[in-house]
Amino acid sequence: MLDWYPIFLKEMLQFKRKLLRLGYIFSAMMAPIIYLITFGLGLGRTVTLSGGVDYLTYLFPGLVAMSSMNNSYSWVASTLNLSRLYFKTFQIYIQAPINPFSIMIGEVLAGMVKGLFASLLILFVGFFLPSGFKINEIFVLALLLNCFMFACLGVITGMITKSHEDTATYSNFFILPMAFFSGTFFSLDRIPHVFKPFIYIMPLTHTNILIRKNFIDTEALLSLFAVLFYCFLFFVLGYLLIRKYNE
């Protein structure tokens, strides 16, 4: 029942060691702070949004979504890739009497913790900034689902990449465009109609829609279903890749 726990515990022990190194926390905060200063406090002052919302209030939840995506995804993808191909520590799980489902759960939960931790750091920084942003239940739900979804995607990348360099390639092709074009920095209304189908395929787009909502309307409901669909899809694919592991 709790077969996933040793996998989760191992990741947490390693995470704890990394946290003790001062540089880790600062490096995790660096990118969001740069975005906050550049886009929020710098360029953002010249931006006016409909409904009288100030840009920092708009940007902030998007940055949390982006950061949680980056951290959940890249930690899982990178550690899984390294442990499978270089350190061969992943093989310990395969040779242990536990099922692939437990391995998947352990890896995803560990990825979620890292994504949530990075999000908390940004929320902490945001606490000192002048914005009208407030946390509600939909925000928490969107954040949790986003961490889960991208941790699952991280498992897929970690399992299919043939070298550590491939992880960066996948990140450049999928994660980086998503970070910029999924409504993190600007409203989806401003995107030309031709590109909209591509934008709405991206999972982060739906997190960004959901995470900014104060109540569940039709748009939020559709995005919630889209996120749940991606969560299911990525989880099943990750699970199958672990189950079919063959050297």
Next chain:
Amino acid sequence: MIKIENLSKSYGKVKALDSLNLEIKKSEIFGLLGPNGAGKTTTVKILTNLTKPESGLCFIDGINVLKHPQEVKRIIGVVPQENNLERELTVYENLLIYGMLHKVKSLKKRIEDILSIMELKDKKNSIVNTLSGGFQRRVLLARALLPEPKVMFLDEPSIGLDPHIRRELWQIIRKIKTEGRTVLLTTHYIEEAEALCDRVGILFQGRLIALGTPMELKKNVGEYVVEFFNENGEFISEVCQSREEAYEIAKKRSNGVILRKSNLEDVFVKLTGERIRKIER
């Protein structure tokens, strides 16, 4: 205890295992020898569920490895060729995680016991990365022994270790045998197989080309060896069936002749060398 029937596996066009048949008895140390790429590690990987074969069957303690992998995983311990300890965790944490994965009962007590047995008590809280290669190998063995497996797979366990530490490791492996466990050991070191193994199998291009006790293999191939330099200055080592045959060859040489008893290395070189020459022709 281990039964392999017609096991085959290819990597692309390379045939790693070619209809391998092998039986390993309970409580024996069985050595699998062979040159690089002979199929030793592939055999271990199939038996420990890391790789699936194309065809064939294998059983451990009567359990079909391919049909019931979870049950097999409960009775095996693996020391892989590469050090796959969690390098940033302590020795204790490594054992704890492994023990939890294998659902070891009274885990904390068992860890303390195994640390004592393997003389690792004072390294309990050391980060693995800070340990020497010899200690890391010892931790790998301790980890594999933690769930008290019936069968141990040691894939090149002493690779990269200096002779002194290698001999310490041999003592531990002998101890494992006295506990009644079956050990399948793959090695490049012929003297290791000779010192530890009850029986030895020599693999070449995925096929078993010799099987028996080190003594039987030496008898079959030849118990005496004559070594000398020929007229062209080439070093010649001839394995002979009898002392008389060896004397006859030695007598024809005027000086610089060594006559000695054969060892497992001679058997290995003769059997694999003959095949390599055949392929080259």
